[in-house]
Amino acid sequence: MAGTNRPRLLRYILLSIGWISVAFGVIGIFLPVLPTTPFLLLAAACFARSSPRFYHWLVSHPRLGPWIVHYLDGHGIPLKGKVYAIVLMWLSIGLSCYLVPLPWARGFMLTSAVLVTIYILRQKTLRNTPHD
Incomplete structure (x- = not known):
């Protein structure tokens, strides 16, 4: 993950999109109108490119992490x-x-x-x- 090699503006944009996606993903857990997994996958992709710390936090989170990890690991x-x-x-x-x-x-x-x-x-x- 080369989060620190990105230009500062791009990192901030990716971080913003990542956190907005996390918010929508969490809302989607409770609101059936919003799908959770696509938003959390988008957040993980943004964090992977902007902040290894936030990426690790997201995929290690006890409630949010499994939505991402199972998909990325090919479990479905x-x-x-x-x-x-x-x-x-x-x-x-x-x-x-x-x-x-x-x-x-x-x-x-x-x-x-x-x-x-x-x-x-x-x-x-x-x-x-x-x-x-």
Whole structure:
């Protein structure tokens, strides 16, 4: 991790995005509208590039760390996380397609939803975790 070799402004931007992502990830634990894992993965990526200390804190955190570590280690995504992500994504895409009358925009949103759904379904399912 070369967090200290980055220009100062870039480090601050990455740290800001990282902490905002942590906040959204924590909110997502309690609010089913926000998916937790993608925000925590984004935070980990930002911290890995800006602050080894915060990266270590995040992946070692007793509540937040497992969401990241299980995914990065290839153990998979909890079934509950997969279901929430897919259902909420399709609900939001459906509402967006209803509200946006542009055919090309609808096509883009639907194509994106199909591709993301395929990606999520192809990921290994993590069994027997406290998050399920």
